[in-house]
Amino acid sequence: MSARPNQESAAQQAETTSPHRAGFACFVGRPNAGKSTLTNALVGQKVAITSNRPQTTRHTVRGIVHRDDAQLILVDTPGLHKPRTLLGERLNDVVRTTWAEVDVIGFCLPADQKLGPGDKYIVKELAGIKKTPKIAIITKTDLVESKALAEQLLAVSALAEELGFEWAEIIPVSAVKDQQVSLLADLIAPLLPESPPLYPEGDLTDEPEMVMVAELIREAALEGVRDELPHSIAVVVEEMLPRTDRPADKPLLDIHANVYIERPSQKGIIIGPKGKRLKDVGTKSRKHIEALLGTPVFLDLHVKVAKDWQRDPKQLRKLGF
Numbered sequence: 001m002s003a004r005p006n007q008e009s010a011a012q013q014a015e016t017t018s019p020h021r022a023g024f025a026c027f028v029g030r031p032n033a034g035k036s037t038l039t040n041a042l043v044g045q046k047v048a049i050t051s052n053r054p055q056t057t058r059h060t061v062r063g064i065v066h067r068d069d070a071q072l073i074l075v076d077t078p079g080l081h082k083p084r085t086l087l088g089e090r091l092n093d094v095v096r097t098t099w100a101e102v103d104v105i106g107f108c109l110p111a112d113q114k115l116g117p118g119d120k121y122i123v124k125e126l127a128g129i130k131k132t133p134k135i136a137i138i139t140k141t142d143l144v145e146s147k148a149l150a151e152q153l154l155a156v157s158a159l160a161e162e163l164g165f166e167w168a169e170i171i172p173v174s175a176v177k178d179q180q181v182s183l184l185a186d187l188i189a190p191l192l193p194e195s196p197p198l199y200p201e202g203d204l205t206d207e208p209e210m211v212m213v214a215e216l217i218r219e220a221a222l223e224g225v226r227d228e229l230p231h232s233i234a235v236v237v238e239e240m241l242p243r244t245d246r247p248a249d250k251p252l253l254d255i256h257a258n259v260y261i262e263r264p265s266q267k268g269i270i271i272g273p274k275g276k277r278l279k280d281v282g283t284k285s286r287k288h289i290e291a292l293l294g295t296p297v298f299l300d301l302h303v304k305v306a307k308d309w310q311r312d313p314k315q316l317r318k319l320g321f
């Protein structure tokens with residue numbers, strides 16, 4: 001007997017055990033399409049804040065999915081929209097820079113809304129990025145019947161055809177009902193380059209704690225406000241310091257944060273009658289912050305006016321844009 005059969009089986013084995021992959025996939029789409037909710041569902045923890053107000057996400061947020069065969073670094077981006085302010089322009093620039101740099105692009109389209117000019121505009125731009133595989137993700141499938149979903153699948157497929165490219169995959173998901181979320185990860189993984197993991201085991205995001213805390217406060221502040229106000233709110237954490245006079249087994253973290261709005265007239269709405277609204281925002285976000293940091297927190301919130309900050313380059317810089 002020769003040694004051949006053994007050699008062959010070793011070769012076959014090498015073929016079947018696929019190499020480890022790691023890389024970046026970004027989610028793009030119109031505001032409110034469900035990108036951040038999907039990112040959180042894939043990561044299995046809240047790394048990006050979400051709300052039913054458009055333009056909730058204002059910077060790219062990385063969420064990391066660890067698997068045996070691959071590490072997926074998901075880049076959640078702000079919704080791409082027609083900019084009306086300098087902030088809007090900056091956010092769109094961030095999205096364009098991101099999709100030029102990633103290994104896979106996931107275009108998110110909500111199942112419950114007709115494919116509109118905003119979507120077509122985005123997909124047209126994506127068509128120009130020839131080298132990057134693109135996945136169409138129909139989000140929020142729990143909100144529609146199967147007939148409407150089938151129509152949406154056809155519409156997004158036809159749009160790519162019209163623009164002269166083909167989606168690497170088209171997949172319907174519901175992040176809220178956890179339907180097909182892990183299948184999406186299965187589809188993204190093989191499209192990533194061969195690479196060892198890029199982030200340490202256990203890291204779920206690279207967001208700095210201060211930014212996450214500010215975001216959790218903004219998320220609570222967004223709830224229940226309407227019209228222009230959601231866009232006008234920005235939050236900056238000024239300081240996070242352990243209280244010095246506490247015993248080791250009873251720590252307390254003092255967090256000082258400013259909630260910025262654009263006009264003095266908005267102050268009253270944010271603070272609410274007898275300060276009730278602001279107090280609620282504090283109570284609600286404090287719970288999330290304590291869960292995130294694993295320590296009791298004293299949260300000190302102040303409301304300040306940063307006049308027309310969305311249009312003012314100086315103010316934007318001060319607020320971190």
Ligand SMILES: Nc1nc2c(ncn2[C@@H]2O[C@H](COP(=O)(O)OP(=O)(O)OP(=O)(O)O)[C@@H](O)[C@H]2O)c(=O)[nH]1
Pocket residue numbers: 029030031032033034035036037038049050051052053054055056057058077078079080139140141142143173174175176177
């Ligand atoms: N029913 C349902 N609602 C969803 C689903 N995914 C997201 N939503 C809701 O859609 C709204 C927008 O979700 P986000 O994840 O904040 O959307 P986004 O695309 O990140 O929005 P921007 O950051 O503004 O671009 C929120 O109210 C979510 O709860 C889903 O799978 N099913």
Ligand SMILES: [Mg+2]
Pocket residue numbers: 035036037048049050056057076077078079
């Ligand atoms: Mg978002």
